[in-house]
Amino acid sequence: xxxxxxxxxxxxxxxxxxxxxxxxxxxxxxxxxxxxxxxxxxxxxxxxxxxxxxxxxxxxxxxxxxxxxxxxxxxxxxxxxxxxxxxxxxxxxxxxxxxxxxxxxxxxxxxxxxxxxxxxxxxxxxxxxxxxxxxxxxxxxxxxxxxxxxxxxxxxxxxxxxxxxxxxxxxxxxxxxxxxxxxxxxxxxxxxxxxxxxxxxxxxxxxxxxxxxxxxxxxxxxxxxxxxxxxxxxxxxxxxxxxxxxxxxxxxxxxxxxxxxxxxxxxxxxxxxxxxxxxxxxxxxxxxxxxxxxxxxxxxxxxxxxxxxxxxxxxxxxxxxxxxxxxxxxxxxxxxx
Amino acid sequence: xxxxxxxxxxxxxxxxxxxxxxxxxxxxxxxxxxxxxxxxxxxxxxxxxxxxxxxxxxxxxxxxxxxxxxxxxxxxxxxxxxxxxxxxxxxxxxxxxxxxxxxxxxxxxxxxxxxxxxxxxxxxxxxxxxxxxxxxxxxxxxxxxxxxxxxxxxxxxxxxxxxxxxxxxxxxxxxxxxxxxxxxxxxxxxxxxxxxxxxxxxxxxxxxxxxxxxxxxxxxxxxxxxxxxxxxxxxxxxxxxxxxxxxxxxxxxxxxxxxxxxxxxxxxxxxxxxxxxxxxxxxxxxxxxxxxxxxxxxxxxxxxxxxxxxxxxxxxxxxxxxxxxxxxxxxxxxxxxxxxxxxxxxxxxxxxxxxxxxxxxxxxxxxxxxxxxxxxxxxxxxxxxxxxxxxxxxxxxxxxxxxxxxxxxxxxxxxxxxxxxxxxxxxxxxxx
Numbered sequence: 063x064x065x066x067x068x069x070x071x072x073x074x075x076x077x078x079x080x081x082x083x084x085x086x087x088x089x090x091x092x093x094x095x096x097x098x099x100x101x102x103x104x105x106x107x108x109x110x111x112x113x114x115x116x117x118x119x120x121x122x123x124x125x126x127x128x129x130x131x132x133x134x135x136x137x138x139x140x141x142x143x144x145x146x147x148x149x150x151x152x153x154x155x156x157x158x159x160x161x162x163x164x165x166x167x168x169x170x171x172x173x174x175x176x177x178x179x180x181x182x183x184x185x186x187x188x189x190x191x192x193x194x195x196x197x198x199x200x201x202x203x204x205x206x207x208x209x210x211x212x213x214x215x216x217x218x219x220x221x222x223x224x225x226x227x228x229x230x231x232x233x234x235x236x237x238x239x240x241x242x243x244x245x246x247x248x249x250x251x252x253x254x255x256x257x258x259x260x261x262x263x264x265x266x267x268x269x270x271x272x273x274x275x276x277x278x279x280x281x282x283x284x285x286x287x288x289x290x291x292x293x294x295x296x297x298x299x300x301x302x303x304x305x306x307x308x309x310x311x312x313x314x315x316x317x318x319x320x321x322x323x324x325x326x327x328x329x330x331x332x333x334x335x336x337x338x339x340x341x342x343x344x345x346x347x348x349x350x351x352x353x354x355x356x357x358x359x360x361x362x363x364x365x366x367x368x369x370x371x372x373x374x375x376x377x378x379x380x381x382x383x384x385x386x387x388x389x390x391x392x393x394x395x396x397x398x399x
Numbered sequence: 400x401x402x403x404x405x406x407x408x409x410x411x412x413x414x415x416x417x418x419x420x421x422x423x424x425x426x427x428x429x430x431x432x433x434x435x436x437x438x439x440x441x442x443x444x445x446x447x448x449x450x451x452x453x454x455x456x457x458x459x460x461x462x463x464x465x466x467x468x469x470x471x472x473x474x475x476x477x478x479x480x481x482x483x484x485x486x487x488x489x490x491x492x493x494x495x496x497x498x499x500x501x502x503x504x505x506x507x508x509x510x511x512x513x514x515x516x517x518x519x520x521x522x523x524x525x526x527x528x529x530x531x532x533x534x535x536x537x538x539x540x541x542x543x544x545x546x547x548x549x550x551x552x553x554x555x556x557x558x559x560x561x562x563x564x565x566x567x568x569x570x571x572x573x574x575x576x577x578x579x580x581x582x583x584x585x586x587x588x589x590x591x592x593x594x595x596x597x598x599x600x601x602x603x604x605x606x607x608x609x610x611x612x613x614x615x616x617x618x619x620x621x622x623x624x625x626x627x628x629x630x631x632x633x634x635x636x637x638x639x640x641x642x643x644x645x646x647x648x649x650x651x652x653x654x655x656x657x658x659x660x661x662x663x664x665x666x667x668x669x670x671x672x673x674x675x676x677x678x679x680x681x682x683x684x685x686x687x688x689x690x691x692x693x694x695x696x697x698x699x700x701x702x703x704x705x706x707x708x709x710x711x712x713x714x715x716x717x718x719x720x721x722x723x724x725x726x727x728x729x730x731x732x733x734x735x736x737x738x739x740x741x742x743x744x745x746x747x748x749x750x751x752x753x754x755x756x757x758x759x760x761x762x763x764x765x766x767x768x769x770x771x772x773x774x775x776x777x778x779x780x781x782x783x784x785x786x787x788x789x790x791x792x793x794x795x796x797x798x799x800x801x802x803x804x805x806x807x808x809x810x811x812x813x814x815x816x817x818x819x820x821x822x823x824x825x826x827x828x829x830x831x
Contacts, residue, residue, distance in 0.1 A: 218465070219511075
């Protein structure tokens with residue numbers, strides 16, 4: 063008992079020391095570049111925005127992993143498909159007021175991708191459901207490559223635009239205060255994340271279907287014995303993951319330029335965020351995503367932006383080495399399992 | 400049994416998806432094989448007056464039809480197809496001995512990827528056995544194929560701007576077989592420095608794309624600025640897929656007077672938008688790589704007021720009548736729009752780079768006598784370009800290719816423009 067306490071306090075001490083060192087290094091590098099408080103606040107704000115998108119994507123990874131044990135690398139494809147479908151719909155020449163058309167485009171992007179997610183499960187995962195998990199994971203990699211290829215065929219290699227939700231134009235409204243700027247789209251992104259989290263909470267806690275999903279996650283065999291059909295749950299988890307990814311892609315679109323290959327990097331970042339959160343925990347995925355976004359953006363800001371992805375992957379390696387159960391919580395199931 | 404049925408169903412569904420996707424017009428990597436009927440070598444002695452059809456010449460072409468630099472590669476590919484169609488209509492080129500040679504233009508896609516560029520170049524050299532190659536939308540793919548061309552001894556005209564394509568950066572030796580047609584970041588850098596100096600600024604920041612083109616932009620901008628005593632106080636790269644731009648915080652903190660962006664759209668547009676959001680009052684100076692409609696459509700309002708050097712293609716109708724390039728530029732614009740069915744928004748200087756390079760090679764092919772083998776033809780085409788492209792008005796400028804300079808352009812090749820109300824406006828030094 064004492065031993066455990068001692069190792070735990072040693073571990074906390076080491077973590078605190080590492081964090082102090084990290085902050086010191088960041089401040090030192092920032093000082094060399096002439097950063098003031100404004101720059102740090104700006105970097106953190108932008109990081110939270112990017113991180114919120116990672117969080118939405120990570121939630122999709124968690125839902126599928128919990129129910130099926132699969133790491134779904136097609137998740138990035140769902141992000142791209144949500145964004146591209148919304149753009150395609152919004153670019154249609156319809157006699158609708160722009161706000162309504164954009165709203166419908168968002169719904170179309172998310173709904174269309176949800177259907178794609180369900181199709182992916184039925185057409186690729188379901189037929190191979192008796193295979194080893196590793197086989198299924200590789201199938202999802204194949205699905206991603208297929209989706210990216212299809213997007214290239216349909217939309218070509220051009221970068222597209224989706225108007226900002228507030229201004230309904232290419233240029234977003236920008237809130238400025240004391241040298242800090244905040245895009246209105248950031249507020250949409252955070253609002254969306256909050257609504258999604260509340261929605262997921264009610265779904266998992268208050269509905270039979272949500273409880274069935276959780277039962278599947280806790281013990282698949284026992285859930286099956288209770289009359290829950292695991293293949294239906296698998297279908298549901300993929301559809302949900304697709305919807306979550308698409309929501310991320312759609313709200314992100316006005317802040318970037320959607321393009322057929324945007325899913326790869328976003329998918330990988332979402333995966334890192336999910337790993338940071340322990341792969342099984344939804345709150346963990348959200349914290350992981352935001353933490354990753356901030357870390358990445360601040361680190362890139364004080365060093366060189368070209369190193370951004372290096373930081374993300376260093377985080378991935380460190381987490382897998384030292385905290386495979388995730389940063390928060392002592393999740394008893396993790397990727398090590 | 401049930402499983403088989405399901406697999407079959409899956410296959411059908413996937414096929415349906417594929418077919419559905421293929422319905423839309425899409426750039427493909429498939430080689431277009433236009434004119435030649437059978438390349439029949441005529442019986443030699445018994446050929447009096449009627450036109451004689453000689454060997455079919457092969458002209459290899461590759462550009463970035465897909466991938467991040469496709470905004471360059473697509474108009475280049477269109478131009479190559481246009482020239483192939485014009486050659487087919489004319490039946491080919493006539494040599495000095497009166498023999499007509501059909502020209503087959505073989506087109507590949509390098510997917511904006513240097514490795515794939517090397518693969519398609521090898522294919523053109525070894526399998527298609529072409530007489531000359533025009534290709535490479537970006538500096539990355541072009542630099543990747545230079546060693547191949549040098550080794551195989553193939554005349555090669557690049558459509559990318561880096562000086563290292565035609566000159567070894569370490570030994571400063573001109574590559575014997577490599578030429579290029581675009582104005583260069585070196586010229587762009589000169590304009591940028593002149594503008595910054597003209598505005599009385601003494602400190603600039605530079606953000607460049609993390610590829611061969613962007614790095615060359617940074618190097619040339621820095622060299623030109625340093626020469627005029629202007630400091631590049633901060634520089635950093637970005638990736639075209641970036642969603643956040645932490646660089647802007649550093650730009651603001653560094654307190655520079657202007658931001659120079661070394662990239663092509665859509666990346667350049669993303670940085671321009673980010674700069675306008677994070678530092679709305681900071682002037683933005685771009686390079687000549689943004690002279691196409693993609694920049695304005697992708698950056699929208701943020702492009703307003705940005706300035707950059709730009710080839711004369713985009714505002715050819717505004718040039719004085721005695722400009723040696725005007726007639727050719729107007730002809731190219733007209734032909735291009737008629738061929739592609741696009742409006743003026745489809746025009747870009749990049750298509751012009753392809754046009755110049757292809758016309759050099761076609762003109763060189765027209766100088767060949769019948770009866771040369773492929774090695775001799777390759778050598779003769781190279782020699783022709785090096786010695787005969789003098790006072791040669793092209794879309795990119797008036798070329799004077801020499802053994803030392805395989806580009807042959809001066810400053811006058813570029814003009815300087817400003818974006819106003821969503822279009823380019825000529826912005827000469829008098830108006831600064």
